Amino acid sequence: MWCPSVSLSVWANSWLAGAAAPDDVLDALSQWTPTHSVTAYDSVAAERTGLPWPDLDNTGAMSLLQTMRTVARAAPAQPAIALALPVPGDVRGLPPGTQFGRDAIAAGEAIIVGSAGAAIGMVPDFEYPDDYADSPAGDDDEFEPELCGLSWTVYSLDTLPVTSPIDLGEAEYALRDAVRSAADALGALRAGTSGADVADPRRLVEQVLEPTRAHRIPDHAPVRAVRVLENAAHVDAIITVSSGLIPIGLQSSSEVQLASDALRPLGGVVRSARLAAVDAILHSAWRS
Structure with missing residues (x-):
């Protein structure tokens, strides 16, 4: 796997289909970092997922799984999870004109869960130690920061992108x-x-x-x-x-x-x- 969104999407989907256990999903996520958190970007996302709002309390990896299960199980068809790998000039899989889309392009990855009218988008953000920003300039080649956490932001999506399947x-x-x-x-x-x-x-x-x-x-x-x-x-x-x-x-x-x-x-x-x-x-x- 080359990015966290792939790990989460394929393993969470396997779990929802009964082909994997929750521990399998957590193990896959831990390959990136043992610490994961999830927060709602807006009140509608919180309502659809059960995440706290307006208190933006970070919740852990199990809440991440529960968030996806809540939305995916309400979808009329499965799989209800899709991956996006956007870059500037290639925004396949993203709804246009949304904060979710802009943040997904910045991250280069995102997950969409659910069906039209009740979907969410998820974007990961890499977290590094506080002292990384204070490291001396020019030390980039000598100092490889260790990823200390992944923070997932959940956005409500009013519409889903129209995509053509890739053979x-x-x-x-x-x-x-x-x-x-x-x-x-x-x-x-x-x-x-x-x-x-x-x-x-x-x-x-x-x-x-x-x-x-x-x-x-x-x-x-x-x-x-x-x-x-x-x-x-x-x-x-x-x-x-x-x-x-x-x-x-x-x-x-x-x-x-x-x-x-x-x-x-x-x-x-x-x-x-x-x-x-x-x-x-x-x-x-x-x-x-």
Whole structure:
């Protein structure tokens, strides 16, 4: 898993479908941080979920699960959970003109639960130690802050976005092309950095991938969906490493621009593949 919203959506959905226990959801969340809290953004969200209002008291991980269960069980069809992975210029899955949408874009991830007229949106916020903001400037490379908590904000949604389902087979086919393009880009950058004091890009890709392998996927997940997620993670890691190596491995601004332009579309392919795979996993829980 590459973000908390994926962990929460697939495991909470499995729990609601009877394919996982509450402890499975909590274990998945604890891979990110042991501390989770949830608050309502507005009074309607509080009414739909039972969260405190107007007192904005943070409640724990079990309240997070209860919040999702309260809204999802009232939906006429299952799964009643959907994932969004928005970025500027690609806001698929978000209702337009909402604070939820703006905060989701800033976070790069969100969850939508429920049906039209009774839905909620959820956005996580990473919390770090108070002294992180006071760390000396320029120490970013030396000081890796430890995530100390995730705070989930719940928004009421009056309307649900109109989305077109992404076919998993088509997403996998597009991802195969992306794998080749990403590998070619990494190979070119590897050649360009051969004389520089830079670690082997392939080793850097493995370092990026390593933390994601600690996150489990529900047993009912289709094999194809799991394969797509693994390939998407590999392409995403190559994009991350390549983006960092472009200024080192290329000499001219035109080369940098061409390399950046070549990598940019791959991000959209990765997001589409991940959305299709997660959607397949969500539906599989209700067929298992």
